[in-house]
Amino acid sequence: MWNLKVTRITLALLAIVSACTAVTVTDVRLKSMSALAGGQMYEDISSGDGGLYAELLRNRAFQKVTPGTSAALVGWQAVNGATISVVAEGTPVSAALPNALRLTIPSGRTGAVGVANTGYFGIKVTGGATYTASFSYRFPTASSFSGSATVSLQSTSGQVFASANVPLAGSQTAWRRVSVQLRPTQSASSTNNLFVISLNGASAAGQTLSLAMLSLFPPTFKGRPNGMRVDLAEALQEMAPSFFRFPGGNNLEGQTVATRWQWNATVGPLADPAVWEIGATLTQSAGIGLMEYLEWCKDLNMIPIMGIWAGYALGGTSVPQNQLGPYIQQAADQINFVIGDPARSAAAALRASLGRTQPFDLKYVEVGNEDFFAASSYVYQWREFVTALQAQFPSIHFIATTNTFNPVLTPNPTEYDVHVYQTPTWFAQNSFFYDGFQRNGTKYFEGEYAAISTNPNDIFGPPSNGRLVYPTMQSAAGEAAFMTGLERNSDIVFAAAYAPLIGHATNNQWTPNLLAFDAGAVYKSTSFYVQKLFSLNRGEAYIPSTLPSRTGTLFWSVVRKNAGNQIITKISNTATSVASLTFVLPFANVASSGTAQVLTGGATTSNTPSNPNAVVPATSTIATGKTFNYNAPPVSVSVLTFAAS
Numbered sequence: 166m167w168n169l170k171v172t173r174i175t176l177a178l179l180a181i182v183s184a185c186t187a188v189t190v191t192d193v194r195l196k197s198m199s200a201l202a203g204g205q206m207y208e209d210i211s212s213g214d215g216g217l218y219a220e221l222l223r224n225r226a227f228q229k230v231t232p233g234t235s236a237a238l239v240g241w242q243a244v245n246g247a248t249i250s251v252v253a254e255g256t257p258v259s260a261a262l263p264n265a266l267r268l269t270i271p272s273g274r275t276g277a278v279g280v281a282n283t284g285y286f287g288i289k290v291t292g293g294a295t296y297t298a299s300f301s302y303r304f305p306t307a308s309s310f311s312g313s314a315t316v317s318l319q320s321t322s323g324q325v326f327a328s329a330n331v332p333l334a335g336s337q338t339a340w341r342r343v344s345v346q347l348r349p350t351q352s353a354s355s356t357n358n359l360f361v362i363s364l365n366g367a368s369a370a371g372q373t374l375s376l377a378m379l380s381l382f383p384p385t386f387k388g389r390p391n392g393m394r395v396d397l398a399e400a401l402q403e404m405a406p407s408f409f410r411f412p413g414g415n416n417l418e419g420q421t422v423a424t425r426w427q428w429n430a431t432v433g434p435l436a437d438p439a440v441w442e443i444g445a446t447l448t449q450s451a452g453i454g455l456m457e458y459l460e461w462c463k464d465l466n467m468i469p470i471m472g473i474w475a476g477y478a479l480g481g482t483s484v485p486q487n488q489l490g491p492y493i494q495q496a497a498d499q500i501n502f503v504i505g506d507p508a509r510s511a512a513a514a515l516r517a518s519l520g521r522t523q524p525f526d527l528k529y530v531e532v533g534n535e536d537f538f539a540a541s542s543y544v545y546q547w548r549e550f551v552t553a554l555q556a557q558f559p560s561i562h563f564i565a566t567t568n569t570f571n572p573v574l575t576p577n578p579t580e581y582d583v584h585v586y587q588t589p590t591w592f593a594q595n596s597f598f599y600d601g602f603q604r605n606g607t608k609y610f611e612g613e614y615a616a617i618s619t620n621p622n623d624i625f626g627p628p629s630n631g632r633l634v635y636p637t638m639q640s641a642a643g644e645a646a647f648m649t650g651l652e653r654n655s656d657i658v659f660a661a662a663y664a665p666l667i668g669h670a671t672n673n674q675w676t677p678n679l680l681a682f683d684a685g686a687v688y689k690s691t692s693f694y695v696q697k698l699f700s701l702n703r704g705e706a707y708i709p710s711t712l713p714s715r716t717g718t719l720f721w722s723v724v725r726k727n728a729g730n731q732i733i734t735k736i737s738n739t740a741t742s743v744a745s746l747t748f749v750l751p752f753a754n755v756a757s758s759g760t761a762q763v764l765t766g767g768a769t770t771s772n773t774p775s776n777p778n779a780v781v782p783a784t785s786t787i788a789t790g791k792t793f794n795y796n797a798p799p800v801s802v803s804v805l806t807f808a809a810s
């Protein structure tokens with residue numbers, strides 16, 4: 166999250182003649198394009214638990230809470246006079262989960278008495294779907310009680326959608342894990358629903374039981390256990406991403422050295438601590454761990470770009486250079502977990518024990534995240550990590566996270582990850598950012614970018630100062646203008662990702678996000694549609710044409726898909742008036758018609774939960790030919806496709 170230094174580039178610009186821009190396409194000097202151009206940057210800051218991770222219960226395992234406090238009960242409420250509290254269990258369900266929920270049924274109550282979870286700001290109940298509820302329980306003091314618990318999905322006003330019984334015996338003083346399926350026959354009209362575990366007040370009066378590691382899963386993407394939420398996963402799949410960068414970002418760094426992301430705390434049983442601590446409205450449980458990331462990459466056919474922690478924590482603490490050994494070893498273990506030989510590495514053997522003997526594909530490893538943010542006394546530990554790891558993993562490309570060439574790093578990075586959060590105008594005016602870069606073998610990853618504010622003096626300020634809550638048409642058009650430059654420079658820009666990818670619509674730690682969601686739905690932003698338009702309309706070769714004006718408001722790029730000789734032109738008009746273009750094509754044959762996919766809307770219009778489809782792409786047929794005109798609507802992104810040979 167930083168501001169790029171603007172590179173001045175001198176290029177021959179074509180004058181804009183009257184209101185019409187002539188674009189001459191010259192079918193020479195085809196530049197090969199990176200197949201990785203569009204991808205996804207993911208980090209679990211307000212998007213994992215209660216988001217992409219399909220778990221529906223909030224605070225399911227009482228991790229990172231202080232027993233006895235009301236805060237420890239976040240997500241939970243008593244039903245019909247029950248007494249509930251979070252306690253430090255004398256006999257915890259696992260070493261990693263020391264806390265449990267104590268439920269006491271007082272005497273004098275009738276009907277269902279128990280405890281309810283409110284989900285992550287609601288629970289979606291879908292008729293016909295199968296939900297899997299599970300939890301561990303024990304009676305701290307043995308009793309002669311014999312009965313059952315009722316597990317149900319119900320509305321906050323008491324309408325029961327599904328329920329199932331779990332037999333309970335008071336003699337059960339050791340932890341016992343139970344699982345039941347809930348099949349609502351009808352969908353709830355809203356997400357104001359609860360997950361309830363209750364006992365009969367009359368027969369269970371006086372009983373106390375402990376509950377731990379409670380879970381409620383709806384059907385998941387591709388039916389994977391512990392998997393991803395279907396609607397969010399499908400929206401991400403719809404973008405046809407080519408790579409996935411994980412685990413962030415600030416999520417990788419952690420607030421302190423101790424709370425950094427540690428791969429080994431995210432694999433194996435679901436019993437691991439949260440790592441992101443910044444104002445965590447959604448405490449994460451690392452339910453999505455390294456194994457899930459890698460499976461997810463396979464499911465969506467994405468290349469992983471995996472981060473390793475490099476000595477610096479977000480809160481400003483860092484590890485002195487002479488004490489980095491164990492951290493470099495942990496990074497080596499992380500890489501070995503992904504690609505190592507189980508016969509030679511314990512981490513790889515752990516992977517094999519989890520069912521994956523074969524190595525995953527891994528080509529890119531990023532060293533740290535924005536470590537140049539650190540205090541001036543701190544030096545990015547690139548040399549220590551890369552020198553040690555490159556020797557062990559010669560096939561891996563290590564990506565540096567720093568300003569390009571500043572500081573000068575040793576060994577010389579072959580790949581840089583560049584991040585920029587800026588104004589829509591900045592993005593448009595920097596679409597030539599990479600044109601002046603030397604073609605000398607060094608490659609660039611535009612790893613995080615987004616237009617986040619309209620106020621150049623207050624990029625990270627509050628919404629009242631121009632900070633966006635949702636991407637607007639204007640911000641999306643600015644990004645699209647910049648992306649035409651990434652396409653033109655895709656011989657050296659090998660990958661690019663909008664960031665962040667997803668965030669809860671209201672309970673988030675960062676805006677804007679590419680996709681917003683709440684318990685019930687996913688909201689696709691204007692920027693999402695731009696990413697999708699660019700991703701689904703990639704070329705195999707970039708075709709040079711008249712260059713846009715660097716300081717103008719109209720930007721384009723032309724690519725060719727060789728199969729079928731498809732010519733694809735992307736146009737961003739960031740102005741609030743129509744822009745006329747004339748295309749002059751060098752091909753012998755050009756089809757007389759093609760298609761235009763156009764995203765356009767008011768400059769400040771966003772897709773929001775109350776108006777989710779304010780701006781969506783529309784497809785129409787356009788007349789094309791060796792020379793043809795196209796009128797780009799005000800504040801628009803157009804993708805024109807036609808055949809030519």
Ligand SMILES: *[C@@H]1O[C@H](CO)[C@@H](O)[C@H](O)[C@H]1NC(C)=O
Binds near residue numbers: 429430494
């Ligand atoms: C992960 O491994 C590190 C050593 O690399 C160790 O210090 C730490 O305790 C481990 N964490 C868990 C949860 O196993």
Ligand SMILES: *[C@@H]1O[C@H](CO)[C@@H](O)[C@H](O)[C@H]1NC(C)=O
Binds near residue numbers: 570
């Ligand atoms: C490529 O050029 C940049 C900037 O001029 C320089 O810093 C970098 O070291 C060069 N890379 C190689 C591999 O020579």
